[in-house]
Amino acid sequence: MTRVAELIEQTLDDFAPGGILSCGRGFEFRAEQQELAAAVARALENERALLAEAGTGVGKSLAYLMPSIRFALTRGRKAIVSTHTINLQEQLFSKDIPTAAKALGLSFRTALLKGRSHYLCRTRLQRAIEQAKDLFNQEELRQLKVVREWAEDCGEGWLSSIPADLGVSEKVKAQVCSENYTCTLRNCGPTCPYQAARRQVEEADLVVLNHTLFFGLMSLAEEARNQAVETGEDEEEHRGFIFANDFVVLDEAHTIENVAAHQFGSVLPEAELRRDLWRLYNPRTRKGTLRHAATPRLLQLIEEAQMACDEFFERAALDARFCDDENRQEVRLRRPNWTEDVLTPALRELEGEVLAMSKEEENELTRAEFMDTAARLIAYRMAAEDVIALHNEGNAVYWAEKGGEKNEKRRFLTLRSALVNVAPVLREKLFESGRACICTSATLSAGDAGTAYFAGRVGAERADAIRIGSPFDFARQMRVTVARSMPLPNEEAYNEELPGRVLKALEETDGRAFVLFTSYRTLRFVAEKLRVACSDRGWPLFVQGDGISRSDMLDMFRKAKGSVLLGTDSFWMGVDVPGEALSHVIVTKLPFDSPGTPLVEARSEDIQARGGSPFMEYSMPEAILKFRQGVGRLIRSKTDSGAVTILDSRLCHKYYGKQFLRALPPGAPCVFE
Secondary structure, eight states: OOHHHHHHHHHHHHTSTTSGGGGSTTOOOOHHHHHHHHHHHHHHHTTOEEEEEEOTTSOHHHHHHHHHHHHHHHHTOEEEEEESOHHHHHHIIIIIHHHHHHHHTOOOOEEEOOOGGGBBOHHHHHHHHHTHHHHOOHHHHHHHHHHHHHHTTOTTOBGGGSOGGGOOOHHHHHHHBOOTTTSOHHHHOTTSHHHHHHHHHHHOSEEEEEHHHHHHHHHHHHHHHHHHHHTTOOGGGGOSSSSTTEEEEEESGGGHHHHHHHHTSOEEEHHHHHHHHHHHOBTTTTBOTTGGGOOHHHHHHHHHHHHHHHHHHHHHHHHTTGGGOTTOOEEEEOSTTOSOOOSHHHHHHHHHHHHHHHHHOOSHHHHHHHHHHHHHHHHHHHHHHHHHHTTTTTTEEEEEEEOSOTTSSOOOEEEEEEESOOHHHHIIIIITSSSOEEEEESOOOOGGGTHHHHHHHHTOTTSEEEEEOOOSOHHHHEEEEEOTTSOOTTSHHHHHHHHHHHHHHHHHTTSOEEEEOSOHHHHHHHHHHHHHHHHHHTOOEEETTSSOOHHHHHHHHHHSTTOEEEEOGGGSSSOOOOSTTOOEEEEOSOOOOOTTSHHHHHHHHHHHHTTOOHIIIIIHHHHHHHHHHHHTTSOOSTTOOEEEEEOOTHHHHSTTHHHHHHTSOTTOOEEEO
């Protein structure tokens, strides 16, 4: 038997009715899961790219974990599993990886990696304590004490695990998080959380991370390979996506186009730049990280950079023409040097002074702190140069966006760029790299195009593809109602009728529903109309944007009987609420992206320039994928049942409605009212 056939046969046996998984508690043989696992094994052994769509309930995680772990251990490879959501990462670590380990009876090491800034650095914490009077006010000193007490037994050292009710601000967290030059093995030792995590990752057979970090590290790995070639090192020693001799499974792969597009672009956030500049030294409070090194020239350069920051973003908001329409959230930038660059000269002078001070500094830790400060300033300057000059205008789209609510006193600006077409980049670096790359999701197919649409968007045209249906009995578990008589969304009567239609649907299941929107404005409008009605009926109402985090909102939704949750984009996908708590999904509108959004607009122009139809080739397939994700929130197990209500009559009155109807789960009964 060949080596390829051996892994496939072994995988088929693992998932067979009498295989090693069958001894586990609650195991149920699923032919769909076995088929997916075998396809993964085949792709791994043949070093192929695989696009695997597998419906809800197939058990995707175990289907790729089992062959991946066997392959990693027997071939001396490192497995990377990348996900889009924290929920799936938690499921992998708390449930699926332990199940796989128990079934295999093999010893292997796993690690969860987050971005460096997510970890506490004990050296920086100690430095913050020593310099507390130069850094913090009284309230922040209290927060620093909280962090110090938490750090005594902080587990993995993730700053996000500090309880929210302790009130530790982002400013304090930024002062104690890991940074590149200060938080080193030499300075911190092996027990510092980031150094411990790094060691675990280096030793691990299986590493779990998120898509943003994956694409960021992939870029850094490419830079390291290029440097190795220039210095005459063996390129094979650096061969891998991130680590030497690795392979990757991208779960929730339907999100990778947008994640990669943004990750390979630039971002210049006003709020963060202001925070970092004032963190160096605040003239009003006379506190800051460089207070102890405060030469007159340094203080002058910091103040000049702060003034330049204020002036630059004030001008940028005017030059981007936000004043033409106060409701605009995003404005596309089309002209190189569209605003006067008063920022980068000030940043360049400041970074130069800090670098010069680092060369003269004898204390190793202080020198490292200077280097970290300079690195942040350089990153801001390079981003500013890019978004002002539009350096990559031929391949990227640039825009300015305002954050926060319109009625807030200060709405900070963020300048961004993103790749319009990631396919050429991902084709070369990911799908035709000669290394195994598995993409899986419940939704890789868009209408009649199947997986070919997704493949074309990400450059995976030559990848193997497989589509596996769900084992759920949708004919029994789900019923779909389409509001044929609802006014069209572009008609004024639509908004007038929407709150009443939502309330009527909610009454059918006594709450227990997600109501999915495509805009915050409509969400807020409906929320205000429903608050009294929900309160009268005893339905706890959770509204995205009311100041509750997404994870806390989901937790409260699961626990409170008869809950109603109103959500937009982030609740259409990656949310898992099995059981009676979620018995109804109400789709208020088909999830077409706004055509005026800069990235959508640029992608549409790209398609049109090639003689294609932006609506048919991009807008509609994307909406179908998101529609499938939203409807897919309802049935998460074989015992779930419930209703889907679609309050968009375009399914009945527009020529493309049939494509959305065909995208509904197979067999689900559909009625029109």
